[in-house]
Each structure stands twice: as structure tokens, then as C-alpha cells.
Amino acid sequence: xxxxxxxxxRVATASALVALFAAPSAVMAETGADHLVSAAELxxxxxxxxxxxxxxxxxxxxLFGTGxxxxxxxxxxxxxxxxxxxxxxxxxxxxxxxxxxxxKGQADFAAGYMxxxxxxxxxIAVAALVLIIVAVR
Numbered sequence: 073x074x075x076x077x078x079x080x081x082r083v084a085t086a087s088a089l090v091a092l093f094a095a096p097s098a099v100m101a102e103t104g105a106d107h108l109v110s111a112a113e114l115x116x117x118x119x120x121x122x123x124x125x126x127x128x129x130x131x132x133x134x135l136f137g138t139g140x141x142x143x144x145x146x147x148x149x150x151x152x153x154x155x156x157x158x159x160x161x162x163x164x165x166x167x168x169x170x171x172x173x174x175x176k177g178q179a180d181f182a183a184g185y186m187x188x189x190x191x192x193x194x195x196i197a198v199a200a201l202v203l204i205i206v207a208v209r
Contacts (some may be wrong), residue, residue, distance in 0.1 A: 121164065124164075124168070125164055127171075128167045128168055128170075128171035129159055129160060129167065129171075131171045131174060131175060132159045132167070132170060132171055132174055132198075132202075133156055135174045135178065135195065135198075136152060136155055136156055136159070136195075136199065137156070140188075140192065141192075141195050144192040144195050144196055145195075145196065145199055148196045148199070148200075150196070150199055150200070150203065155199045155202055155203060158202045158203055158205075158206040159202055161206055162202065162205060162206070166205055170198055170201060170202065173194070173198060174194075174195075174198055177191055177194040177195070177198075178191070
């Protein structure tokens with residue numbers, strides 16, 4: 073009698089374990105096409121990110137490449153070549169933030185919201201941020 077109860081308990085435990093381990097594997101085996109990302113979408117996203125990074129680098133280098141910017145950097149005792157070189161080593165997020173600030177500053181200057189002196193101060197601040205970020209790494 074004792075062995076029959078023990079046998080029943082073993083069978084019940086084994087059945088419960090089989091059910092427990094079989095259910096997650098069935099759930100994990102499901103593959104629906106609605107939640108997978110295709111290779112074409114991944115490639116498109118990578119190309120877009122690369123193009124955005126290239127555009128941000130061009131934007132900052134164009135800003136630092138002007139004669140006015142070079143004179144401002146040199147007056148602040150910063151090497152324009154070093155700043156240009158440091159721009160490429162920024163992360164995508166840092167690059168996007170600084171490019172947005174630089175573009176906004178240029179647009180405000182063109183619209184007459186700020187003076188030439190204000191634009192130069194923004195330029196020096198952006199250059200200093202670039203050098204600080206690179207130096208911290």
C-alpha cells in the first residue's frame with residue numbers, strides 16, 4: 073500500500089514536471105513573422121544612422137572650418153585641427169546634440185537673433201565640449 077502511494081506520487085510528480093517543461097518549449101518555439109525585423113529593415117536603419125552621422129560631422133566641420141571660427145578658436149588657445157579631429161571620435165548621440173546646437177546657433181545668427189560675438193561664444197563652447205568629451209574618454 074505504501075509503495076502504491078509512493079508510485080502514484082512519483083507518476084504525478086513526473087507528469088507535472090513534463091507538463092511544466094513542455095509548455096515553455098512550445099511557447100519558445102513559436103515564430104511569428106509579425107515581430108521579426110527583416111534584414112532589409114536593419115540595413116536601411118544602419119544606412120540611415122550612418123548618413124545622419126556623416127551629416128552631423130559635416131555640419132560641425134563646416135562650422136569649425138570658417139575663418140571666423142578658426143580665429144575664435146585660436147584666440148581661445150584651441151587648435152582648430154585638434155577640434156576637427158576630435159569631432160570624428162564623438163559618439164552618435166554626442167555628435168547629434170552638438171550638431172543641433174551648432175545649427176541652431178547659426179540659424180539664430182542668420183535670423184538676427186544674436187550678434188557675431190554671441191555666435192563666436194557658442195562656437196568656442198561647442199569646441200570646448202568636443203575637446204572635454206574626447207579627453208574624458
